[in-house]
Amino acid sequence: MPFSPSNETDTEVSSQTTASAIHARLRHDILRGVLKPGERLRVHDVAQRYGGGTIPTREALSRLSAELLVIYLDQRGFAVAPISQESLEDLTRARVWTAEAAVREAVRNGDAAWEERVVLAYHRLSKVPRYESEDPPVSNPLFDPLHREFHLQIFSGCGSQWMVDTCMRLFDHAERYRNLSRQAVVMPREHEHKELVDAVLGRSEEVAVASISDHFRLTARIVNDFRRGN
CATH class of the missing domain: 1.10.10.10 (Winged helix-like DNA-binding domain superfamily/Winged helix DNA-binding domain)
Structure with missing residues (x-):
């Protein structure tokens, strides 16, 4: 041929x-x-x-x-790839550092179009429950893409595609740990997203940074407590 x-x-x-x-x-x-x-x-x-x-x-x-x-x-x-407490702590530090930089820039420089994207992403996320069942805990697969889009839009106001891509790559790596945290304990966490939205739209830079940092660290604490107990 x-x-x-x-x-x-x-x-x-x-x-x-x-x-x-x-x-x-x-x-x-x-x-x-x-x-x-x-x-x-x-x-x-x-x-x-x-x-x-x-x-x-x-x-x-x-x-x-x-x-x-x-x-x-x-x-x-x-x-x-395995998971470990050391890996989770390293990942959480990296997420906090990059998120702090991205959120600061977004709060300082995000325009009206960014605000609209954040509001829309939060509205869509707030309409979908985190769990299909709480006893036993079964995560709702419809929640995850909306959750990702919400964080993406928060970061998108920073003005740097490299920074957004970095934040979202770390967000994806944290997905394995988020799934563990949802198995470990069922707890209302929707208020964390609301507090973050209020802070960034209110241009409260320090509150926004603290809010997203606490949001990430709480997931890590839940997972570490769960793994120590098993």
Whole structure:
């Protein structure tokens, strides 16, 4: 069969598309806790589970490794990145530092369009319960994308896409710990979002910084208490 550059290109594009689809599904299942910390991710098994070949599956796992959600163990293959108190404390510090910078800039410089985005994101979030069931605690999957969008819009007023991207990458890494916190204790936390909205819209810089810092640290405390008790 004669060489055909277009056929080769089509194959590469198809492989990349499949890798992206597997990456998205794997990432979702890791963040949601469907795939547990430390769980082995054998390429053949993952390919079968997510409906792709071994080449795009390995590509997807490599991407997740670059995002620090998957680790590669010499001679043992891939595994879901473990979680630990030290990792959570490090992540929380990084979230607080970056959020403080982003929120300060947003409060100082956010325009009317930013305020409207924050109000709309909060309104949508406030209409959706955090849990489908509280006894036993079952998280509501509809809450998570709205929760993410709310924080994204808070940060979006800072004027730096790099800073927003950094804050949201850390937000995504914290998702695994948030799911643990929701299993650990059912508690009303919606007022934390309301306090943050009131502070940023009121241009109360120090209150806004304290509010989002306390918001992140409380999740870490809940998770650490839960893990110590188990």
